[in-house]
Each structure stands twice: as structure tokens, then as C-alpha cells.
Amino acid sequence: MSTMLRAAIVGATGYSGAEVVRLLLMHPHVAVTSVVSSSNPGALLSDGFPHLKQIVTDRLDAVDADLLKEKADVVFLATPHGVSTELSPKLLEAGLKVIDISGDFRLKSGEVYEQWYKHKPADAAYLNKAVYGMSEVFGDEVRGANFISNPGCYPTATTLGLAPLAAKGWIDPKSIIVDAKSGVSGAGRGLSMTTHYSEINENFYAYKVNKHQHTPEIEQTLARLTGEEAAITFTTHLVPMTRGILATIYVNLKEQHSEEEIFELFRSYYAGRRFVRIRDKGKYPATKEVWGSNYCDIGLSLDPRTGRLTVLSAIDNVVKGAAGQAVQNLNLMMGWDEATGLAFSPVYP
Template sequence: MSMKLRAAIVGSTGYGGVELIRLLLTHPNVEITSVISSSTAGVPIADGYPHLNQILTENLDGIDIEQIAAKADVVFLATPHGVSIDLSPKLLDAGLKVIDLSGDFRLKDTAAYEQWYKHKPADPAYLEKAVYGLCELFGDEVPGAQFISNPGCYPTASILGLAPLAAKRWIDLKSIIIDAKSGVSGAGRGLSQTVHYAEINENLLAYKVNRHQHTPEIEQAISRLADEEVTVTFTTHLVPMTRGIMSTIYVNLNQTRSEQEIHDLFSSYYEGRAFVRVRKLGKYPGTKEVTGSNYCDIGLSLDARTGRLTIVSVIDNMVKGAAGQAVQNLNIMMGWDESTGLAFTPVYP
């Protein structure tokens, strides 16, 4: 009998789900026992993802709570927003651990969720149980947890870029501007005009200007770190690449500090954290330098003329922004080293 933790993945035919498969197949402590899709149950997963031929031969299961509970110890929900609201409570009540990659349990304010996501919010009793799993900042709440709400991709890059400054209150918290750009895999595998090749190729699109649903998630985390209500200006863009997020963040310092002081703050704040790499002064990360990895790379530049700091934070949206962080949360939840199954080098070029 296997001693490995048994994992089920709901939403296995989406990009987040198939990235979880890639990571968990080589995890030394985990066995994938069920891949689940409500739309294509009974079909081999390799039919939709031929790169899994002879690697993962299972047929896709349908959503059956009793069947999932019989086959798994932990369930990853890589589902669209609105699905987890009903599914997570049932899985939790069946005694399963749940790591939810959707946005359904990230916001503690139900009115904010309804406003930004345009869905009926989750039951507050289950919302209270959900631990927000941004590992580098709130990971001390994850060990032994039953229910993890995995952070969003844009918030991960943006919050990690701001956290040391917000926690120390070195910046004017009213001055935060986040200019974020993502590859098209963040839009999922579904078809739409926006991500059609002829529309996005050789193009750069701003979208959901001042209304992106990740805005309140960023504000919630920064407010928590700063211990006061914070609002941000957050603008998102699609760029014609498959993977990667770059959040370029602009903030005003609230008193004179040197660039070296700020760099030292970031270095000490993230010391010992396996997946945040602070670049040397004068060096700035590109998205390709984290592709396929769980790293968040951060570069800093202080404009002494204006007193404004520029922070460049990059992640792979499918890994640190989704599946990789979910595995990192699993590791911390189970008391394993956080880098277990994730300690691989970025794919380059």
C-alpha cells in the first residue's frame, strides 16, 4: 500500500490543472489518484493533452464527492470562479484537505467578492476556515490547515513586490501604482476574441482597467501588512507571450532613504525564503528568467530626483502564480520542506 499522500485534481483539463499534474507527477511524497473534469469524464486525459501520453494514462473522472473521498486525501480545485463556492464545503465536510486555486475564498469581505467577481459569495462559516496561502507572508498559518485559498497570479507578484515596504511603512500607502502585464495562459484554455492569435499577436492590450477582480485581493493583503486600509491603482495588460507576469510597481517614499537601505530591507525580509530572489542593485528581472519555476524575482530602483521607488516583480503565472504555489502550500500544510518537488531551475531560453 502506498504511503504517499493521495491527491485529486478537479479541473484537470484547464491550464492550471495540467500544470498541477506536471508538478505532482514528480513530487516524492504525492501520488495523483484522480484527475477530474465535469465536461469530459470518461475520456483519457492524454486525448486533450497529448504531451501526457504514456505518462498519465488515467481516464478523467466526473465530480462525485464520495468517489473523490474514497480515492484522495487532498483535493486541488483548479476550477473557474464560482464553482468552488459549492464544491469546497462538500469536500471539507467529507474530511478532505482542500487547496482552492480559484478566487472564491480569497476575499474575507463577502460584499467585496460580490462586487468584484459578480458571483454570490461563499458561506461565511467556510470563508472563515480558508487560510490565505501566500506562503512567504502568511505561511505560519498554513501548517495543519484543512483549507487553503491559493493566491491569484497578479496579486502574488504585486504583493511580494510591496510587502517589505508596507510592513515597515516606508512608503506613502496612498501612492501605490501597479502596472502589470501577463501572458495569455492566464486567460485559460477557453476561446475568446481577445486571445485569438490574430488579435493578440504583435499587440498589447490593457483590460479590466480599474475593475480587475484581483484589485481587492492586493488591497486586503497590503492593508493587513500595513495595519491600515490601503487602496491601489492597478492596471492589467495582456502581452503576446504564453507565460509570465511582470508587475512594475511605483511608490513614493515617506522619508529619505538610500537605494542600498531599501535593498537591504528586501534582502533581510526574504532571507531564507526559497522562492524569492532579490536582484543586485542595477539588475532587473525578465519573465523568461523564471519561466517554468516557482521563483519570484524582484529588482529595485530609486529615483533620487522624485523620491519614487520602482519595483519590478516577475513570476511564472502558471507556477508561482498558481500550481507551484499550491504545491508549496501543500508542502507547508503537511510539514514538509516548502521546496519539495519544486526545486527545479527555470526553463531558459
């Protein structure tokens, strides 16, 4: 490859944005040409993130569509709700590729967005244009696309745990219960009592019970896959650790299948997809075993006593749940191997 693709990261002072920077530093075909932040333009990115000292020596650019058009071929948006709604259309019109890590373009229905996010939705035309980038499920649509709405962290873990069953029509959508647990980095870098160390350390609790804005995102994908609309139960918990999501998913099957058939279904659905690893029978994923990486590990257990299937799905929320899948989507958009720049191992312990 003679020339490098030029990438800008808007929201580089947040955890997801900084992680895109970290990952792109390892990418052989991409150069980071602009790190952008509304909060502190002109400062060194490494002032706020000293781990990048002498590694990233760039100063922060202000959020400016014209500057982005000049400096970048592709723009990653790791921004609070509402920013991408305004910015992405401008960038797309200028011919840039856009990968939006925020939630602004995930829901096709502006009405549903408004109901769950309590924000004004994006323009309907662009909502329709945005390709929902669940790489292993909708990768075919991602290939060649210019505008990706990158999935949420919880929906990534959940959907990868349900997609084979949903696509095959094996599950009763109304039976789905997702009990999800996330490390604290999912709450971002903004200060809050919830993320105050002494409050969350040595603590475990559920939050936004029956109210989490990722609920309709999961339901939308399941409806696409199953052809049925259904409300699911989705509960989120905070785990006293920095990174990682585990989704424990309970489903009733429409018809009886053996555990072996279910394993076979998952293995064939994800055949050739490097980043999804199906654990052997009796083995279950652990968030630490995907730490810092783009892997999603899945375990399965069919209980003969109840007939209920339990699916366990683990990801690193900052990587596969945000920045990593964004880079994976870039690879797919560009026609590169999906693992380009991402083919490193989790860090353990």
C-alpha cells in the first residue's frame, strides 16, 4: 500500500476516542492525522492522557468540519449524544467516510430514539443511510459503505450471543432476558457520583432497570433477524472493574434442540470470523480473557431441567464494544482483512 488512509478522531479526549487512537497506531494502512476535541483545542492530547506522551505528539484540533475535510479521509466520531447528528451529514456530503461510535444513528426510528435517549433524533434520510456496523452480523452491508453507525457496547455482546439463534428462528423473542454487567469505563470519562471510586469500588448494583437506552437497539436488530417485533427484558449492572462486559442471556427455544446442535449452529454461523470464539461445552467466557482485545467469547449451556438456554457473551467494552469494532468496520469498508491492525492477543493477567 503506497499511501496511508488519513484518519481523524473527534472526541479523542474520551476513553473510546483515545482507544481508536491507540488501535490506529498499530494499523499498517492508516495514519492518524487529526485528534479533535471540543473541550481543550490547542492542548497536547498527551496532556490529558500522559500514557501517550512521546507516542502521540499531536495537539487537539477544534471541532471544525472544514478542517476535517482538509485533514482526513475517514472520521471517527466518539462524541456525546447529539454531536454526530449535526456533524456527520456535513462530512458525508464532503465525501468523507464516517464511523460514528455514538448512539445518534443506531436507531432507524427517530421516534424511538427520542423516547429512550430524550434527545432530538437525527435527520431521517441519514438515519436510513447509516449502516449498522455489527461486523459479524451485517458485515456484507459494511463492505463498501461510507457511513457506519457503530453498535453500542451492550448490544454488541448481546447480539453476538443471540444472532445465530435469531437468524435461524430458533428462539422465542418474547422469552429473551439479558442480564448484562459492565466495567466502569463504559460510563466514560465524565465525573459523576456513580463513577466516584469510593462509591463503586467493592460495590455491585443494577442501574437504569428496564430503562436502558440500549434496549431498543437490541430489539431492532433481533426484529431484523427474526422478522418478529418483541420487547425484551434487559438489565444493566456496574461491576467494580475498568473494562469488560458480560451478558448472561436466557432464552426459550421454539422447538427442542440438543446442546450439540446449538453448538454446531454457533460454530457454523461464526465460521471464518476470527474475533468470535465459541467456548467448548462446560467452559464459559471471562471478561479478562478478552481484555484489551477485539474478541467476543461465547459460552452455551442448555439446562435439561428447565429446557432453557443460557448464552454467555464477553467482550472488552472499549475495544469490541466501541473502538475495536470501529476499526474492524473500517477494514471491512476498505476491503481489507477485518483483522488488520487488530490481530493482537488479549492482555492477561
